[in-house]
Amino acid sequence: MPSIGTRDYDTVPATDVAFIGLGVMGFPMAGHLAKAGHRVTVYNRTAAKARQWAQEFGGRHAPTPREAAAGAQIVFMCVGNDDDLRSVTLGEDGALAGLQPGTLLVDHTTASADVARELHAAATARQVGFVDAPVSGGQAGAVNGVLTVMCGGSQADFDRVKPVAMAYARAFTLIGEAGAGQLAKMVNQICIAGLVQGLSEAIAFGQHAGLDMKLVLDVISKGAAQSWQMENRGYTMVDDKFDFGFAVDWMRKDLSLVLDEARRNGARVPVTAxxxxxxxxVQRLGGNRWDTSSLIKRLR
Known part of the structure; x- marks a missing residue:
């Protein structure tokens, strides 16, 4: 697990928080909270990862989500999918069971808008606030504390969590009511899918034409074709390197959320499909854990 990047932390009063889920995103995000001076208790399904985090950052670890949440003013979560989210939130050992009225639950998982609304209702029934807050920026953004966060929930809950969450974010924005954060993340993934496919076709075309594609990227990145994907993934695509960043398996999970929501709301997303x-x-080529820029592999 890479160490988190160095950044300046704004002075925010120390808060008792919990962080549930210490994957490639959650581990450094929780680390930024600890480095910002907050009192952090963590939970992870693999207990060894929680012990590793506590040893590195000096916080505490707990054996269940409920015990991690006990005494926390804000509980952050970042797990795999809807079912994982329900398992750490609901039930006798879930985080909600450990929270007192007036506290706050913040979910950074990329999940469905339906589960966000479901958990919002469950939290409201216990007089606990809830914000769905999926992130963009990948592992590098988490490590360097510069994630973009899209939020759904009430203005009051958003205002409570934002100063604390800015420990790992460069942008933290309220989009709308519960579920709006997840819907905004779907918009983000639709954009990325189209951009990466276009970039893949462009690079493959240029290589078939015998062009120096790194030189071409240098030129066109100064004009209207410029994008984050071009500047951060174009050159590694030319070099056939895909061993970093956001994995294909994760992207397919996210796109399945997009397609399910599109069927529900009637949106047409033919390019995304x-x-x-x-x-x-790409998965059939064995690229499940390759970076999403590996779309170009199927064109070679």
Missing amino acids: LVDQFYAD
């Missing part, structure tokens, strides 16, 4: 199938091709 096609790119999802292209990612299925």
Whole structure:
């Protein structure tokens, strides 16, 4: 696990917080909270990872989400999917059971808007606030504390969590009511899917034409074709390197959320549906854990 990047922390009063889920995103995010001076208790399904985090950052670890949440003013979560989220939130050992009225639950998982609304209702029934807050920026953004966070919930709950969450974010924005954060993250993934496919086709075309594609990228990145994907993934795509960043398996999980929501709300997303199938091709090539820029592999 890479060490978290160095950054300046604004002076925010120390808060008792819990962080549930210490994967490639959650581990450094919780670390930034500890480095910002907050009193952090962590929970992870694999207890060894929680012990490793506590040893590195000096916080506490707990054996269940409920025990991690006990005494916390804010509980942050970042797990895998809807079912994982329910398992750490609901039930006798879930985080909600450990929270007192007036506290706050913040979910950074990329999940469905339906589960966000479900958990919002469960939290409200216990007089606990809830904010769905999926993130963009990948592992590097988490390590360097510069994530973009899209939030759904009430203005009051958002205002309470933002000063604390800015320990690992460069942008933390309220989009709308419960579920709006997850819907905004779906918009983000639709954009990325189309951009990466276009970039893959452009690089493959240029290589077939015999062009020096790194030189071409230098030129066109100064013009209208410029994008984050081009500047951060274009050159590694030319070099056939895909061993970093956001994995294909994770992208397909996210795109399945997009396609389910589109079927529900009637939106037409034909390019997204096609790119999802292209990612299925990459999985068949053995690229489940390759970075999402590996779409170009199916064009070679």
